[in-house]
Amino acid sequence: xxxxxxxxxxxxxxxxxxxxxxxxxxxxxxxxxxxxxxxxxxxxxxxxxxxxxxxxxxxxxxxxxxxxxxxxxxxxxxxxxxxxxxxxxxxxxxxxxxxxxxxxxxxxxxxxxxxxxxxxxxxxxxxxxxxxxxxxxxxxxxxxxxxxxxxxxxxxxxxxxxxxxxxxxxxxxxxxxxxxxxxxxxxxxxxxxxxxxxxxxxxxxxxxxxxxxxxxxxxxxxxxxxxxxxxxxxxxxxxxxxxxxxxxxxxxxxxxxxxxxxxxxxxxxxxxxxxxxxxxxxxxxxxxxxxxxxxxxxxxxxxxxxxxxxxxxxxxxxxxxxxxxxxxxxxxxxxxxxxxxxxxxxxxxxxxxxxxxxxxxxxxxxxxxxxxxxxxxxxxxxxxxx
Amino acid sequence: xxxxxxxxxxxxxxxxxxxxxxxxxxxxxxxxxxxxxxxxxxxxxxxxxxxxxxxxxxxxxxxxxxxxxxxxxxxxxxxxxxxxxxxxxxxxxxxxxxxxxxxxxxxxxxxxxxxxxxxxxxxxxxxxxxxxx
Numbered sequence: 380x381x382x383x384x385x386x387x388x389x390x391x392x393x394x395x396x397x398x399x400x401x402x403x404x405x406x407x408x409x410x411x412x413x414x415x416x417x418x419x420x421x422x423x424x425x426x427x428x429x430x431x432x433x434x435x436x437x438x439x440x441x442x443x444x445x446x447x448x449x450x451x452x453x454x455x456x457x458x459x460x461x462x463x464x465x466x467x468x469x470x471x472x473x474x475x476x477x478x479x480x481x482x483x484x485x486x487x488x489x490x491x492x493x494x495x496x497x498x499x500x501x502x503x504x505x506x507x508x509x510x511x512x513x514x515x516x517x518x519x520x521x522x523x524x525x526x527x528x529x530x531x532x533x534x535x536x537x538x539x540x541x542x543x544x545x546x547x548x549x550x551x552x553x554x555x556x557x558x559x560x561x562x563x564x565x566x567x568x569x570x571x572x573x574x575x576x577x578x579x580x581x582x583x584x585x586x587x588x589x590x591x592x593x594x595x596x597x598x599x600x601x602x603x604x605x606x607x608x609x610x611x612x613x614x615x616x617x618x619x620x621x622x623x624x625x626x627x628x629x630x631x632x633x634x635x636x637x638x639x640x641x642x643x644x645x646x647x648x649x650x651x652x653x654x655x656x657x658x659x660x661x662x663x664x665x666x667x668x669x670x671x672x673x674x675x676x677x678x679x680x681x682x683x684x685x686x687x688x689x690x691x692x693x694x695x696x697x698x699x700x701x702x703x704x705x706x707x708x709x710x711x712x713x714x715x716x717x718x719x720x721x722x723x724x725x726x727x728x729x730x731x732x733x734x735x736x737x738x739x740x741x742x743x744x745x746x747x748x749x750x751x752x753x754x755x756x757x758x759x760x761x762x763x764x765x
Numbered sequence: 766x767x768x769x770x771x772x773x774x775x776x777x778x779x780x781x782x783x784x785x786x787x788x789x790x791x792x793x794x795x796x797x798x799x800x801x802x803x804x805x806x807x808x809x810x811x812x813x814x815x816x817x818x819x820x821x822x823x824x825x826x827x828x829x830x831x832x833x834x835x836x837x838x839x840x841x842x843x844x845x846x847x848x849x850x851x852x853x854x855x856x857x858x859x860x861x862x863x864x865x866x867x868x869x870x871x872x873x874x875x876x877x878x879x880x881x882x883x884x885x886x887x888x889x890x891x892x893x894x895x896x897x898x
Contacts, residue, residue: 459842482766496791511776516855516878517827522842525825526854533867577842578826586894626844627795631823653843661795 380477382600384765386610387416388722393591393710394560401435401491402447408592409448410488416596417606422481423454427488428467428714429461433503435494439741444489461507462663464488465593465717466749466758472597472759473616482602487594488719490712494511495606500588504713507620509624521585521664523625523753525577530664531632535681537669539579543567544688545665546583546707552694553704555736560589560710584665589710593718596727600765601733609729614744615650615761617643623755634674634754641675641748644759652676656742657698659720661750662705668692671748672700675759699738702727717749721760728764770886780890783815783873785851796851817873818896820848826862833879841865845893847873858892870896 388409391404399407405426413421424445432438441455458468465488472486492500505514508523531537550565564584572582603610619639625631645652652675660666660675672683675700686692693701703709703723706716724745726732743764750757778784779797788802789809794817801808824843827834837849841857843865857865858876871893875884879888 497832498831513854515888516842516892517830517837517840518842518854519830519834521829522825522827525827526823526842526844529825529867530823575828580825624854626854631844724844 382475382612383473383597384600384603384612385608385721385725386598386603386606386608387414387418387596387764388725389415389594390558390719390722391592392441393558393589393712395493396590399590401431401437401489402443404590404592405444405487405489406447408489408594409485412485412594412596415608416579417608417648418483418596418598420483421450421453421485422483424485424487425456425458425468425471427464427466427486427717428490429459429460429464430503430506430713431491433506434500435491444470451545460756460758461751462661462711462713463717463749463751463756463758464714466720466747466760467478467618467717469595469597469670469718469760470616470618470758473613476597476599481724483596483598485594486718487592488596488715488717489592490714491590492588492712493590496621497588507623508754512624512626517537519577520753521580524664524666525580525669526625527631527753528579531666531670535633535684537681537684539571540567540597541669541684541688542579542584542665543570545662545668548687548693549662549701549705549707552702552736553643553708555734556704556709557733559708560587561684561708562704578666580666586663586706586711589712591710591712591715591719593715593722595721603765609731610765611725611728611762612765613760614763615644615648615693615759617641617645617647617759618757619643620756621754623752625753632670633680634670634750634757636754636757637674637748637750637759638676640757644746647731648761650744650761653684654744656744657702657738658700658702658746658748659705659723660700660702660748661716662707663711663750665707667750668700668705687703693735695739702732702736702738717747717758720747720749724762728762766813767772773888775885776796781875783817783891784812785815786810787813790888794849794851805824815851816848819845821865821869821893822852823867823878824857824865826865842895845871856892857895859894872896
């Protein structure tokens, strides 16, 4: 297996972006990544997208997007694993470069979610859950995570204040991210006064509906050295799956797919979880950040919430989580999220995080954990400075 | 998006009669029915009907819901563990949503779950009703 790295990253502005179409925002992010990397061509591309068919009525995405990038004919395909589509696209690019099949591969992600009504977007997102045995009964995504939160609170005593701390911390970080959808601070009191969506989750516990794209250029370390641009090595990649219906899991206070993915990535990297210095995790809802931190082994079950309340996951804390602002503040264009996590880890490891959100003391190893649906799939990458 | 009635009809054994797969080797029951035992890979099975009582293991109250669900909100949504250990998700109905709690005993009743909606037909199925409410 060849040594693989990321050498250029790009993102479009995230939010409710009326002026950009799906193809425009993808082209925007892709061209920025290519320019930053210094490569003069690509060998192939993987694009992560959850549901362009339902959001904008457009399938056959990879061919459309390569054409509009000015690269008609480029080998390209779309990768789908619900909200983990982006991370999965990165993993496919990693495998293709590591195996020697290609030298320079783009991994990108895109989702255009505001060209349809809120009801239609909610319906599209709910296709990541079990249509016949969850959605049929009126389950929504906030509802599914609320059911996990209720179980976690009952089993471990997780509190409202712990959930609020996650939201508030992510907004503090996101306020410094120039591409974030909601770049402003939110206090725990504001979270607790916001409208209830599905008990115990309020609107400020939920990630938003977002338009956005992100792209990274994946290549070998040998090629990266010749290009002379900042690069970081991908030293571990892991993936796991679980039942998509919550009722069929033995324990819904943990996310097994994340545990499997994290163990696989750590094993490949030859590292322990304690070697990792910071992480982007999939905080689609505040409870998810707590459950994932426990599932990937950062904390014992039930210990993440109290640690977050004590500030351990803050930018200057013991283990910074979601320096980008996370899905909560940065936004969650589902197919792009996993790629944007890689962008943030790349920026942190190369000292390029903007506006004062650089993690102190130049961290050397970071992780990105991306997740599909209510945890039916997860993908984890570990990156290290070159 | 309109879905064809055949899709709804295919689920009748589960939604109308609570049919489940009981596998020979492990003796475990899975709902809905499936072809392979996830634990043993066994394909030898018999069809059983789930018991109609159990307890709520976790729940939420959905306050904001899309489309036709908006008319029903707030509504309780729970996972219940039935007396044979099988778990399933359904709405909690015929009760004050503020009184739903973990451990609450429920029985399964046959109810209308959706009208029209994505299935384009009336869709019936099961809901949880608090046992002594």
